[in-house]
Amino acid sequence: MPYLQRDGVRIYYEDRGAGPAVLLTHGYTATLRMWNPQVAALAHRCRTICWDMRGHGASDSPDDPAAYSHEATVADMTAILDVCAVARAVIGGLSLGGFMSLLFHLAHPERVRALMLFDTGPGYKKDDARAEWNRLAEGYALRFETQGLAALGTGTEVRVATHRSAQGLAHAARGMLAQNDARVIESLPRIAVPTLLVAGSEDKPFLPAMDYMAGKIPGAAKLVIQGAGHAPNLERPEAFNHAVASFLERLGI
Numbered sequence: 001m002p003y004l005q006r007d008g009v010r011i012y013y014e015d016r017g018a019g020p021a022v023l024l025t026h027g028y029t030a031t032l033r034m035w036n037p038q039v040a041a042l043a044h045r046c047r048t049i050c051w052d053m054r055g056h057g058a059s060d061s062p063d064d065p066a067a068y069s070h071e072a073t074v075a076d077m078t079a080i081l082d083v084c085a086v087a088r089a090v091i092g093g094l095s096l097g098g099f100m101s102l103l104f105h106l107a108h109p110e111r112v113r114a115l116m117l118f119d120t121g122p123g124y125k126k127d128d129a130r131a132e133w134n135r136l137a138e139g140y141a142l143r144f145e146t147q148g149l150a151a152l153g154t155g156t157e158v159r160v161a162t163h164r165s166a167q168g169l170a171h172a173a174r175g176m177l178a179q180n181d182a183r184v185i186e187s188l189p190r191i192a193v194p195t196l197l198v199a200g201s202e203d204k205p206f207l208p209a210m211d212y213m214a215g216k217i218p219g220a221a222k223l224v225i226q227g228a229g230h231a232p233n234l235e236r237p238e239a240f241n242h243a244v245a246s247f248l249e250r251l252g253i
Contacts, residue, residue: 004076004083009067011076012058013051013084014039020113020253021047021089023081025097027119027231028140028177029169030157031057034094038233041241046253049089051080053100054172057161061168068175073100074107081111090248092116092196094157095206095230096177099123102184105191114194114251116244119230121209122185122216134178141173157231188216195220196247198240200228221247 004011014032016039024035032050039048052059054068054076062068077100081089091112093101098120105112124130143151144166151166152158163169195217199210201224214222223243228235 004079006076006079009054009062010060011051011054011080013049013080015047015049015084017043017045017047019046020251021049021081021084021086022116022248023049023051023077023086023089023091025051025077025091025093025100026053026056027093027095027097027157028172029056029152029155029161029163030094030231031161031163033057033160033162034157034231034234036160037237038241038244041237041245042248045245045248046090047086049080049084049086051076053097053176055165055168055176056172057163061165061171063167065171065175068171070100070103070176070180073176074104077104078108078111087111088113090114090116090251090253092118093120094118094233095120099184100176102187105193106183106187109193112193114196114247115191116196116198116247117210117213118198118233119200119203119206119210121206122188122213123179123182125182125185130179130182137173137178140177141170144170144173155230156234160234188213189218191217191220194247194251196243197222198232198243199224200230200232200235201226202229203232206230
């Protein structure tokens with residue numbers, strides 16, 4: 001199994017196919033397994049790199065809460081590209097993975113060929129809205145600490161995930177799902193790479209955020225997949241894969 005070692009923390013990743021690279025990051029409480037339909041569909045077109053964030057799946061769940069942060073996640077993504085000898089990639093993700101993709105672009109724009117953002121949001125400008133989101137994240141953390149992995153729920157992307165540590169997911173909620181500032185949302189007008197936005201029509205909580213990003217990211221292309229919820233890549237894989245393939249084709253991939 002391919003693991004990357006970072007400061008004593010093992011990060012699990014899978015590197016499939018050949019050609020231009022696409023790095024895909026899963027959502028909170030999901031794992032890289034959520035991308036299986038995309039890995040299969042894109043095998044003839046590009047090199048697909050997927051990974052498990054800390055606290056998730058086959059990656060380690062450090063005991064130290066300080067080991068979970070936005071900065072550590074971006075550094076993990078950078079290290080994966082480095083170990084795969086990829087200088088520049090299409091960076092994509094769903095939900096928390098999409099937010100981390102935006103953070104990665106903010107930190108390393110020179111390494112981003114394009115962005116693919118799925119059912120995600122850019123954070124909040126106002127402190128009170130951010131505080132409300134962070135209360136939600138703390139609620140997730142407390143449920144994992146009191147209920148264990150039974151707190152995972154039944155989301156489509158969660159049903160294909162296997163986790164080892166409820167405490168790791170709790171730490172990830174506080175350190176990675178929670179938000180600290182408005183850096184990402186304020187960076188949207190400065191994004192200069194091609195950007196694809198895809199959302200499920202039934203993912204009502206995230207549709208306004210996707211609309212907002214469509215209006216702020218110059219030249220962004222947006223597609224709503226009818227009948228899909230928070231995981232359109234699993235719920236309507238044919239439509240989702242067609243949207244991604246068409247976008248990559250426009251990039252010359």
